[in-house]
Amino acid sequence: MKIIHKYKAIGGLALLILFGAVITACSFDEQVDPNRPSLAGVLTDASQNQLNNLVVGVESAMRNSLAIQTTGSGTMARELYLFDADPRNTQDLLGANGISLDNNSFYSTAPWGGRYVSIKNANILLESVENTEQVTDTQKAGYRGYAKTIIAFELIEVLKSYNRARIDVADPDNLGPILEFDAALTAVRALLDEALTDLNGAGAEFAFPLAGFSGFDTPSGFAEFNRAVAAVAAVYAGDGNAALTALSNSYFDLAGDLTIGPKHVYSLDSGDFTNGLFKIPDNNGDQIIVHPSFIADAEAGDTRVDSKTLIRANPTTQDGLSGDYQTALYASNISPIDMLRNEELVLVYAEANILANDLFEAEDAINVIRNSASLPVYTGALTAEALTTEMLNQRRYSLWCENHRMFDLRRYNLSNTLPIDRAGDQVFNTLPVPLSENE
């Protein structure tokens, strides 16, 4: 009996040891993400398909947080109110009750984060292009020209909101400094020139498709966009002549269709976005309300007021603010949003000419805009100062709710001219850099 028991014990233990051994013998495999491609997988020896996927990622992310960026700066510049369930839209952004802007709230974190996602995708694309032999050098130049131009475009958006930007972000573990406006803009302009060189060596066709760049989706077409951005950057730098040069190589056309230009496009497809600046007409609780001053200050007969705004069935009031008009800028939630259209370039042309002291040419450009809005020609003084005022006013109406007004007033030191709606409100014209940048 005892022997049997002993054997049982030995047998059982042996079984257990065997069992344990079997389990440990099959060691766990190296883990891969079952749900998505890995970053490392595209950084080396990427196929053309993988590169093109990144191209889409760059363009797609240009739309990240675009609505918050636009309504935030639009609110701060008293272009509009955003009436929804978040009181920070009517409190923080308007400086209510002595509050200061917060560097850890959606309005300051989202526009920054959104722009840098697109920039990150572009930097991944640049790195992948360096480390692959699957495309030709000419094709590579096309990818580079595209990526760098978009990075520059996005950095300008950062500067408009924050007045500063971090330029060198290619290595997430070793970020460059956050540069002040002038230094950052210099770097942006240099990057645009670099991109132009790449585009000029990129052959006749891109190796990748683009979505919102219809008419600009070849190296030469895209170079026109690159120059249009360079012109914008130049006037922001106060360099009128450079702007004029750049414009001459862009799709700027004083006599042409003002709506021409690349667009952020939207669809209901899976993985795509809808236009966050579209609001259901006459809905409540989620409205872009036109600031009353935009209606009140408009010149009689300005068709832009009618086309961009719509009177509400009921006036609306929230948080001590009220308005009768709502946005009508976009017809549906898949309407495109312009990145940079000819209308803006005409205004940039006017501004560049003021800076370059060609006031007649500036007046001409302003009249193109005025006429397009069914307004009579400009009759004011032909001085740089008066034309600047007129140019900024035309920008106000041509580019309403397109993330321009706050920056326009800031760069001309006019923010203090904005109306105050409620006692205790303040005017802010720069968003604080997010807390997470750990300055």
Place this chain on the structure above:
Amino acid sequence: MKQKSLGKTFLWLFLALPILGFSQGTVSGNITDSNYGDPLAGVNVVVKGTSQGAISDFDGNYSISVANFPATLVFSSLGYETKEVTVEGPTTLNVSLGESATGLDEVVVTGLGTSIKRSNLANAVATVSNEELVGTTAQTTLDGALYGKLTGVNITSSSGAPGGGFALRLRGISSINGNNQPLYIVDGVYVNNAEIPSGLRFASGANRGNEENSANRIADLDPNDIQNIEVLKGASAAAIYGTRANAGVVIITTKRGSQGKTEVKFSQDTGFNTIINKLGLRPWTAQSVEDTFGAAEVDLYNQAIASGGLFDYEDIIYGETGLITDTRISASGGDEKTKFYVGASYRDEEGIIKNTGFNRFSLRANVDHTISNTFSFSASSNYVRSSSSRSFTGNENEGGLSYGYTLAFTRPWINLFPDDTGAYPDNPNYSGNPIFVRDQAVNEDKNNRFIQGIKLTTNLLNTGDDAVKLIFNGGADFLANETFVYVPETHQAQRGNQNGFIGVGKNNFTNFNYQGIAVWNRNAMGGDLALTSQAGISYLEQQADLIFNQSTQLIPGQTNLSQGSAQAITQTTSTVKEFGYFAQVEGNYQDQLIGTVGYRFDKSTLNGDPNKFYGFPKASLAVNLHNFDFWSDGVFQRLKIRAAYGETGSSGAFGSAFTGLNQVSVGGIGGSSISALKGDPDIEPETSSEFEVGFDAGLFNKVNLEVSYYNRVVSDLLLSRVLPTSTGFGSETTNLADLKNEGLEVGITVNPVQNENFFWSSNINWWFNRSEVTRLDVPAFPQPGAGFGLGLGTFYIEEGKPVTQLAGNVNGVPTQIGNVEPDFQMGFFNNFTIAKQFDVSFLLQWKKGGDNLNLSRLLTDLGGTTPDLDTPEGIARNASPIAAVRFVEPAGYLRLREAAVYYRLPSSALAFFGDAVTGIKLGVSGRNIFTITDYSSYDPETSTNGGAGLSSGIEVTPFPSTKQFYFHLNVNF
């Protein structure tokens, strides 16, 4: 020598067997409480050294067949001293048992294959019996049922919706982004407690799945099935569970059969629930309407007053009385080889919002079978079908769905009821009409779940001094969850935008685990030293496949996914595998010194290196001073001093090691965009090391005292931190901090009066926890997903500060503005038995201190509907800036958590039913009966972020909590 003694044993057995074999018979009798003679039901009677057992009925009667006389019968019942009586032959044996308030003889699991008597335990392991869990009042979920019943436990409710939504925190926060919920083990099966979002955020605009206020799936377990729950609160007790145990372990044992007459039990609970309290309407006057909304609004107000008064939408939406029924039937019994427990239950619970509810159908079959002296097995099977309808609450962004949001903005003079044609008017004050949402929009889930546990024990050797057995146990938990969200195209926020929303989730989870353990019991030093050694392996695998299908741009009136022109699918799969070795030696010297040492090695595919083993040691010592010769009974009848140390771990969440690219598309072209999460390919488990000391004492023959102090250090805390977003990433989860928790837990049990006609027992649990972030490798940061930024207030990880601090921007500087950790908590339970027939009990819970961030009030202030806006405080608050500090409120409370009165029919009354009925018990009870608090919203226990690591204490328009009242009927056959 050993062989010789073995030989003697078997020789003796061989000789004795034939004689013993013929001396069999039945012992029966009655078991009573020694204090007041009341019959004791449910007492376990076991023939010592065998698996023969029986259980006493409602009248305390038992009957057990004994194979071999003489035999020792062991009578045990939770809460009573265990008694052993030797019987020489078939007889009638009446037994009385003394109360043991501490449950000293109850057995507590301390190893994976072994257990120990509570009186010898070196840790403060909390045990909750079935009676404590559900004996006072009916409970929907087991986690919700634990409120106030254990020291060191903090429970947060993320939703008052039927079907729960709870988070359990044991001894403070031990893990933030790792496994931050305790490991639930039911009859050896590691069960799934996932909180599965329904995807309603894609219609409501909520930021994350955890803002959807889903239930956590431990809700599928019927609390009434549970025999007892052991809670291993800290690393010192849970170390043997290794890398899964950082947030503690909850070991659940379900009811099992015992030998004897088959007992059939029927129970019916019928009750109702109502909102816990109403916040009320702002006392509107024409003047205050004009001051708040302008002159034009006054006309609308006056019209409403003229045509029947204001609409109290809080009452209209949350004011329903929900009916609750819970029906259970079970049978248990068995013979000496096979024992069974089978039961079925159905619970149906309506919510306080129309069209909300929860139901659960549960079937259980637990079987124990002894094949031979060598082999035995147990099987535990549980099938559950549960479903719930939770409607729309919690955070959102302009979805017009969440009631709290809608009510915050809806002015009470607006009529939102459908007109004669059935058309619902638009809400002029917000983007949704709550009546429409309540009547037409749907948020439901269905769960089919099967949990199967199995245990096979092989007794290899039993010589008297040495016993070796092999235990194999394991099981599987399969859960098929389906979610369905429907928002009609006619909903105000849908029209012209999404044009209707259907979200269908199909989510499958399969968990399986097994353990192989060898246990060797040895009596050394002539029986003075009992050694229990064990060694084994453990394997765990968790598979999840979550598929969410969304359809928008719907064909009017259709609820089929294919009836929409814009469709999207997301799939998330994961497989986690873990493997570990463990070994433990426990020595007991004459019940005087009890020491344990153990070690566990674990590896996990969640770690950066999936094949690297991490070690988790443990050691403990208990000294029973009263068992030493020098001890003389004075004030202290009993005094045990104990100390324990242990380590546990927790791996990062699935995916923490990966940096990936997400699918995007623009203009019909698909592509890849960087995922916000930056993976850490070198991620390691966080490790918690806990040292616990304490003593247990028995005083004055009436008082039992249990005091424990613990100090737990979590090293290499896994933290999801916000990265500079200029990197293109949003966050990464890495090991970058240390955290310390320390606290004190005191349990006092007193039996002040023990008369035949009046018996009073009282139990006080008192505890507190303090935490501090002791190391942080990166600058302080707001915890992602645990708040709404420093502007409105957030959890903020900062060295030298409690991990539970709330911070906000004060003059541009992140500043602590509160702390959700209470100063202390206390549970006060009393049970009275009056005239043998009546049981009266109540549980009071007191939470002292602790702050909440009440962001519901942010919304009602903005909407002008907060009830106090006409008071001086309200006016002052409304004039102050929207800053986090404005919304911090004290969240302490005193609550009558449970109370009940039961009446047991005397035997004389039962005679009416003849033999058919052996016991009837009737009762009434209530839950959350009253609450005293300064907190201005529904319930200080709240969380807008579900059960996530740092989630408690931030409120955004939750499903209001409820109070519940029941009538109970229990019949035993």
